[in-house]
Amino acid sequence: MNLDVIGEWKRTHYSVDVKPEMDGCEVTVFGWVQEIRDLGALRFIILQDREGTIQVTVLRKKTSVEVLSKADALQKRFSIGVKGTVKKTDMTPRGVEVIPKEIKVFNTAESPPIDICGKTLAKLDVCLDARALDLCREENIAVFKIQHKAVEAIREFLFAQGFIEVHTPRFIGSATEGGAALFKVDYFGRDAFLAQSPQLYKEQLVMSLEKVFEIGPFFRAEESHTRRHLSEFVSIDIEEAFADAGDVMQLLEHLMHHVCKTVSEKCGRELAVLKYSVKVPELPFKRLTYDEVLEELKAKGIVISWGEDIPTPVLRTLGKIHPYFYFITHWPKSARSFYIQPCADRPELTEGFDLMWRWIELVSGGTRVASKGLLVKQLKEKGLNPDSFRCHLQAFDYGMPPHAGWAIGLERLTMMLTGKKNIREVTLYPRDKARLTP
Amino acid sequence: MNLDVIGEWKRTHYSVDVKPEMDGCEVTVFGWVQEIRDLGALRFIILQDREGTIQVTVLRKKTSVEVLSKADALQKRFSIGVKGTVKKTDMTPRGVEVIPKEIKVFNTAESPPIDICGKTLAKLDVCLDARALDLCREENIAVFKIQHKAVEAIREFLFAQGFIEVHTPRFIGSATEGGAALFKVDYFGRDAFLAQSPQLYKEQLVMSLEKVFEIGPFFRAEESHTRRHLSEFVSIDIEEAFADAGDVMQLLEHLMHHVCKTVSEKCGRELAVLKYSVKVPELPFKRLTYDEVLEELKAKGIVISWGEDIPTPVLRTLGKIHPYFYFITHWPKSARSFYIQPCADRPELTEGFDLMWRWIELVSGGTRVASKGLLVKQLKEKGLNPDSFRCHLQAFDYGMPPHAGWAIGLERLTMMLTGKKNIREVTLYPRDKARLTP
Numbered sequence: 040m041n042l043d044v045i046g047e048w049k050r051t052h053y054s055v056d057v058k059p060e061m062d063g064c065e066v067t068v069f070g071w072v073q074e075i076r077d078l079g080a081l082r083f084i085i086l087q088d089r090e091g092t093i094q095v096t097v098l099r100k101k102t103s104v105e106v107l108s109k110a111d112a113l114q115k116r117f118s119i120g121v122k123g124t125v126k127k128t129d130m131t132p133r134g135v136e137v138i139p140k141e142i143k144v145f146n147t148a149e150s151p152p153i154d155i156c157g158k159t160l161a162k163l164d165v166c167l168d169a170r171a172l173d174l175c176r177e178e179n180i181a182v183f184k185i186q187h188k189a190v191e192a193i194r195e196f197l198f199a200q201g202f203i204e205v206h207t208p209r210f211i212g213s214a215t216e217g218g219a220a221l222f223k224v225d226y227f228g229r230d231a232f233l234a235q236s237p238q239l240y241k242e243q244l245v246m247s248l249e250k251v252f253e254i255g256p257f258f259r260a261e262e263s264h265t266r267r268h269l270s271e272f273v274s275i276d277i278e279e280a281f282a283d284a285g286d287v288m289q290l291l292e293h294l295m296h297h298v299c300k301t302v303s304e305k306c307g308r309e310l311a312v313l314k315y316s317v318k319v320p321e322l323p324f325k326r327l328t329y330d331e332v333l334e335e336l337k338a339k340g341i342v343i344s345w346g347e348d349i350p351t352p353v354l355r356t357l358g359k360i361h362p363y364f365y366f367i368t369h370w371p372k373s374a375r376s377f378y379i380q381p382c383a384d385r386p387e388l389t390e391g392f393d394l395m396w397r398w399i400e401l402v403s404g405g406t407r408v409a410s411k412g413l414l415v416k417q418l419k420e421k422g423l424n425p426d427s428f429r430c431h432l433q434a435f436d437y438g439m440p441p442h443a444g445w446a447i448g449l450e451r452l453t454m455m456l457t458g459k460k461n462i463r464e465v466t467l468y469p470r471d472k473a474r475l476t477p
Numbered sequence: 478m479n480l481d482v483i484g485e486w487k488r489t490h491y492s493v494d495v496k497p498e499m500d501g502c503e504v505t506v507f508g509w510v511q512e513i514r515d516l517g518a519l520r521f522i523i524l525q526d527r528e529g530t531i532q533v534t535v536l537r538k539k540t541s542v543e544v545l546s547k548a549d550a551l552q553k554r555f556s557i558g559v560k561g562t563v564k565k566t567d568m569t570p571r572g573v574e575v576i577p578k579e580i581k582v583f584n585t586a587e588s589p590p591i592d593i594c595g596k597t598l599a600k601l602d603v604c605l606d607a608r609a610l611d612l613c614r615e616e617n618i619a620v621f622k623i624q625h626k627a628v629e630a631i632r633e634f635l636f637a638q639g640f641i642e643v644h645t646p647r648f649i650g651s652a653t654e655g656g657a658a659l660f661k662v663d664y665f666g667r668d669a670f671l672a673q674s675p676q677l678y679k680e681q682l683v684m685s686l687e688k689v690f691e692i693g694p695f696f697r698a699e700e701s702h703t704r705r706h707l708s709e710f711v712s713i714d715i716e717e718a719f720a721d722a723g724d725v726m727q728l729l730e731h732l733m734h735h736v737c738k739t740v741s742e743k744c745g746r747e748l749a750v751l752k753y754s755v756k757v758p759e760l761p762f763k764r765l766t767y768d769e770v771l772e773e774l775k776a777k778g779i780v781i782s783w784g785e786d787i788p789t790p791v792l793r794t795l796g797k798i799h800p801y802f803y804f805i806t807h808w809p810k811s812a813r814s815f816y817i818q819p820c821a822d823r824p825e826l827t828e829g830f831d832l833m834w835r836w837i838e839l840v841s842g843g844t845r846v847a848s849k850g851l852l853v854k855q856l857k858e859k860g861l862n863p864d865s866f867r868c869h870l871q872a873f874d875y876g877m878p879p880h881a882g883w884a885i886g887l888e889r890l891t892m893m894l895t896g897k898k899n900i901r902e903v904t905l906y907p908r909d910k911a912r913l914t915p
Binding site for chain 2: 179
């Protein structure tokens with residue numbers, strides 16, 4: 040059962056692996072025609088694959104009629120295979136070219152509606168409308184390779200720390216977590232909702248699996264159109280038994296260090312394509328309390344009423360004072376969810392924290408409430424009905440341990456690692472109020 | 478910012494890591510009270526954590542009043558910490574016990590509604606209703622540790638093969654893939670649907686990232702209540718450019734070999750808890766064509782009309798003839814999706830395949846159609862409207878390469894690796910037509 044169009048063709052090398060020291064070797068490369076330049080006696084075909092490009096040089100006088108006729112018919116974006124001989128040369132930037140012996144055309148192509156060589160960049164919405172093609176741009180491939188490497192580094196780190204990967208449900212029966220901004224689903228004729236986070240489930244799981252994490256899509260019916268919100272996003276969630284905010288903050292800063300180090304060391308080519316660099320942060324990260332942040336802002340002439348959240352324009356100012364990673368700790372109870380533990384000595388404060396990167400909230404976390412009585416009290420204080428949380432509260436009857444955790448937004452993390460300014464650029468197929476395609 | 482209930486307590490060991498050769502050492506263990514046995518002068522507390530159990534032995538005469546009063550107050554499922562001295566002993570199965578110097582009670586517990594020590598197992602639905610507690614059973618912890626290890630092994634294998642992990646959207650604008658069994662969402666006042674698979678997106682991505690995979694939740698409004706269907710499941714999907722069914726079948730059998738080998742080697746304790754073993758399969762797997770399967774069944778007196786799918790009761794018979802892994806290839810076009818490539822020499826057959834494990838369809842895959850014209854033709858043949866696939870078809874205009882892929886159901890894979898007979902047992906919080914909680 041072999042697809043006839045491939046036949047016995049097998050890729051021997053990606054473009055970047057064809058090197059001058061392979062002079063005289065036979066190779067087979069696969070990819071797409073990125074550019075064609077015709078100089079009469081010579082025809083240059085730039086073949087692109089996901090790893091880069093390689094020049095295929097057709098010398099009219101020395102090439103068979105069959106190969107010539109195929110080379111002449113090529114157009115941009117045709118997907119092709121080339122069997123040929125590697126030649127060292129001074130005429131290409133990488134010092135190497137391939138002299139073709141055989142060309143196979145897998146598929147033809149229309150003229151692309153957007154320039155994917157990046158010379159004239161279309162508006163983001165135009166690019167997103169042709170996303171499959173837009174993703175062929177070298178910069179976009181670089182973005183998603185960096186994202187891939189970051190997620191790999193995160194798992195590697197969490198595995199080493201003894202975390203178990205879990206899969207919690209997206210369908211939930213009642214509008215928990217305040218019920219704000221949940222998507223409603225027709226679930227066999229009754230109402231269900233799509234989970235905004237694995238929060239309640241990951242908390243329940245510390246009773247059995249103790250240290251858990253989940254990486255997956257979650258949903259929020261976000262009305263506002265900003266550069267950092269989507270209606271569907273990937274969350275990286277952990278929860279740990281017998282741990283508190285201090286423990287998981289330390290885990291988090293070491294994780295961020297590991298991710299930045301991995302990406303800066305292993306994604307050199309991709310970062311060069313993006314003309315960006317990732318600084319490996321020093322440990323420990325700066326820790327500011329909410330009160331200290333308010334003081335700093337006051338010194339800049341900005342007054343925030345105590346207990347209120349910090350609005351985005353103000354965070355931008357804060358990001359100028361602290362241009363890299365910093366924690367904001369001891370948030371007021373009024374600005375945190377019902378499941379965050381109040382501080383023992385000042386119960387109007389909580390053990391909730393945010394990890395900031397410049398002005399962007401990258402991670403939110405904290406010690407959770409482990410006492411059922413306190414949880415019920417805090418639900419009521421937030422105007423929520425404990426009856427809607429019956430299934431969740433039940434878990435707290437059987438020895439719920441102290442626990443803490445956090446959630447990283449993968450897209451925001453990717454913005455940090457790639458320097459992209461709009462969350463839609465770091466999402467393969469972004470979804471917001473206006474966009475549901477492609 | 479330290480949670481007062483933990484204070485400076487730090488776990489030094491999991492239960493299983495406390496060994497007889499540590500006689501005399503000081504340890505701190507955390508966990509839950511699984512059992513208490515009182516012999517008057519002695520009180521045995523079996524402490525359970527996710528890795529196993531350890532006996533804490535309280536000798537009334539040699540124990541402080543403070544520790545004694547705490548030990549006497551303990552009940553099943555209290556979450557506790559114990560600081561104590563390791564003692565080698567002949568009196569416990571593992572040859573070791575801990576003599577407590579300090580006991581900390583983190584949380585108390587009600588009397589559990591189900592027996593989680595596994596002596597009297599409640600009905601599955603009763604267990605699922607108290608799932609957070611039910612998951613504390615040693616067998617359940619074993620199941621999800623095996624699942625975790627299997628997924629880790631899958632990623633490890635795919636990373637080594639150069640696959641890039643991607644995150645495709647769950648919200649889709651139109652009811653594609655036939656529209657059958659899709660969940661409808663209220664998306665800011667208009668209709669959207671939840672994706673059944675990343676099929677179309679992963680196909681588009683081979684144009685840029687070439688080799689991609691995704692592991693995540695997908696949704697199917699499955700009306701029938703069986704032991705192997707859920708409305709929400711985790712799919713492990715790959716797609717590869719410049720590849721055909723033969724290539725991805727070979728990849729798949731090597732992956733299955735790697736997963737079985739990893740689980741059998743690294744999950745010895747968990748498999749022992751489940752009284753199950755995982756056989757490492759020999760390569761290559763058996764390959765049967767659809768026609769050969771029909772012949773085999775005919776010899777058993779079962780007649781399937783050519784072109785029809787093979788119903789479950791018949792698969793059970795087939796599973797008895799082939800008791801481990803086997804491929805069924807060359808499925809008729811009538812039994813496959815529109816995106817599966819027909820065979821060049823016999824266009825009524827396809828390059829679609831299933832990987833079977835006994836009677837269970839574990840994986841489905843095939844070579845995909847890369848030609849836009851053929852894709853449009855096959856959409857029409859299946860009664861689908863190409864206009865609904867406009868966004869997807871557009872990608873085929875720009876050099877779509879030949880490609881192939883498959884999808885593994887993670888829950889079915891976990892059934893295979895744990896010997897569990899109902900898919901709900903291998904899902905943390907299963908969802909079906911009847912069940913939307915906890």
